[in-house]
Amino acid sequence: MALASAGVPKDLFHAECSVKWTVSVDCEKTQEMIVDQMNAWDNEDCGTQPGDTTPNGQKCLYKHTGNNGLTTTGTHTTPIHRYVDDLTFNFIPQDQGGCLVDANSKSQSFSILDFGTNYCNVFNLMDGSGLTQDSAYTEDTNDSICTQYSS
Numbered sequence: 001m002a003l004a005s006a007g008v009p010k011d012l013f014h015a016e017c018s019v020k021w022t023v024s025v026d027c028e029k030t031q032e033m034i035v036d037q038m039n040a041w042d043n044e045d046c047g048t049q050p051g052d053t054t055p056n057g058q059k060c061l062y063k064h065t066g067n068n069g070l071t072t073t074g075t076h077t078t079p080i081h082r083y084v085d086d087l088t089f090n091f092i093p094q095d096q097g098g099c100l101v102d103a104n105s106k107s108q109s110f111s112i113l114d115f116g117t118n119y120c121n122v123f124n125l126m127d128g129s130g131l132t133q134d135s136a137y138t139e140d141t142n143d144s145i146c147t148q149y150s151s
Contacts (some may be wrong), residue, residue, distance in 0.1 A: 015114035016106035017146035019122055024136035027070055027091035027099040033129040034089055034101075038064040038074050041128065046079040053080065058120055059128060062087075076105070076121040084108045085121050098136055101126070116148045 023030055042063055047056035061077040070091040077084050085105050092100040103126075105118035119141070126132050143149050 014107045015147040017118035018104045019141040021101040022138045023131050023134040024098040027093045030099045031091045037125045037129040038062045048079040114147050119146050119149050
């Protein structure tokens with residue numbers, strides 16, 4: 001527990017990324033936009049061909065696994081090696097309006113480094129849904145809570 005409070009990831013054996021975003025859109029609509037994007041990218045159309053050693057895109061292989069109030073869960077599978085990452089989005093209404101999106105992506109398999117994959121897992125959904133274009137959009141994360149964020 002002391003390690004987590006010092007800015008070290010909670011689980012040293014699984015790469016992960018936590019990000020907080022703010023948007024002016026209400027939380028119910030923000031949640032709906034993220035779920036819709038997960039469902040739109042719930043397919044195998046990654047542009048990756050047999051024998052490829054690098055992905056040609058990651059905007060595929062998402063699965064929406066459920067909602068519980070203003071919490072949404074899902075997974076993303078990497079196109080080449082088929083590693084599965086768990087996604088959690090918490091949507092927190094703000095007193096001044098809008099929504100704080102507290103997102104996390106964590107690798108299921110043993111991984112210390114991830115070349116920013118967990119960040120991309122959650123950012124791609126925010127971007128694909130159009131929320132990154134919101135006039136009040138802000139992002140808060142860093143390398144201590146997001147594996148290889150600045151790589």
